[in-house]
Amino acid sequence: MAMKRKLVVDPILCDGRGLCAELVPERITLDDWGFPIVDPSPLSRSEQREARRAVQLCPALALRIESTR
């Protein structure tokens, strides 16, 4: 059974550095104040690698990948 993975941002931890939007522009855009708007639809296999990199590089550790069946 395929796992669905999606990017999720914790809005309390996030402080709007914007690195994630640079790394995963197809999934994350910034609002008028520099905070991420995350596309919640499941990530494709090729997107997952970039997404994991963004999760590791977020300075506020605000990004994570959630898995659901």
Place this chain on the structure above:
Amino acid sequence: MTVLEAPVAQREDATVSLSRHRATFPPPSDSAGRGRALLAEVDAAGLRGCGGAGFPTARKLRAIASRNGIIVVNGTEGEPASRKDRMLLCTTPHRVIDGAVLAAHAVRSRQAHICVSRSVPEAAQALRLALAERQGEDGRVHVLVHEAPEHFVVGEETALVHWLNGGEALPTGRRVRMTERGVDGRPTAILNAETAANLAQIAARGAEWFRSTGTDDEPGTRLATVTRPDRSMQVVEVEVGVPLATVITAAGGFVDHDTPVLVGGYFGAWITGAEALAVDFSDAALRPLGASVGAGIVVPLPRPVCGWCETVRLLEWMVGESSRQCGVCVNGLPALASAADAVARGIDPYDNVARLHRWVGHIDHRGGCGLPDGAVRLLRSALRVHANLIGIHARSGGCPCDTGPFLAIPETRSNSWR
């Protein structure tokens, strides 16, 4: 369908004593050891939360059953236009305490916490006196009363739990559900005070009794707080599904075609006077209008008062009540309030309304709690219901009506979140 008791007494010296209460409500210990049967009864009754979200109570309780869980009853009543919870706590505290203890028995817990606001000391006092009266009764469930700081977000589930755990009363985000990890890291079910009182009713009179009023999908009665034209508030108990106009007039309020009504709460939605005259007081009837019963708050706005300017006041209040932990709230809410205020002053209405629409889309569901979502809901409804006022403000260069503010908005006095 008729209004049941109207109006319900609000005098604090009318507290129902334990002996009078027990004439109708058997002691909760009768239900100890029959947790599963009690849960089944609550499920059959179709009880849903009365704090605003309307979540099925049996489902919430089942999530923590037999898992070393904790019951929290939320009587903090942060919505300024609500009086139902404090009325219950002051006049029938035993109903609420019974509900808390019964909920604990239902999930095989020994701990129940009842939280009230520091701004309503009578509520804590009534609870403590009631607990003293109950000394002789079964003490298996330990009931504690807490007086929480007086801010709106304190009543948010994660904020309340964080505060009970010794932290600040600030939301902690939607990542971990309270039914998974809450007070002391234990599975926690948070029930509104009215929900707890309803639970006690169901345990005493049965699911069928509860279902004999209201609608099939929304059984039972609800406590509505109606603001009257003189700004006083009246709590009435009504069957779900009665006409909203009946709820308003039963409480001594007034509504006509020119009276827009704020339904659900300050975090609810506006509907037009015509809609208010036609709609029933139920989620099923209110949802198509973008509204819901919410916390049972009903505020008809008397004719000369400006719905747009009142909305601006509400948005500014929301900015002050934010816990300021999320970019969405820190930036988005003040931007909304500022643009809405510019519209009220007749400044660049076209551009500012466009900004409001844009930001409303950006802000919705992107915060760590429901506060920005509530602001969005309110503003969307204001853009719909008060659209005609926008043009009037633009042409007049400001608000043409000179009546003072109407909606009761508390001043944030305390800076303490502990």
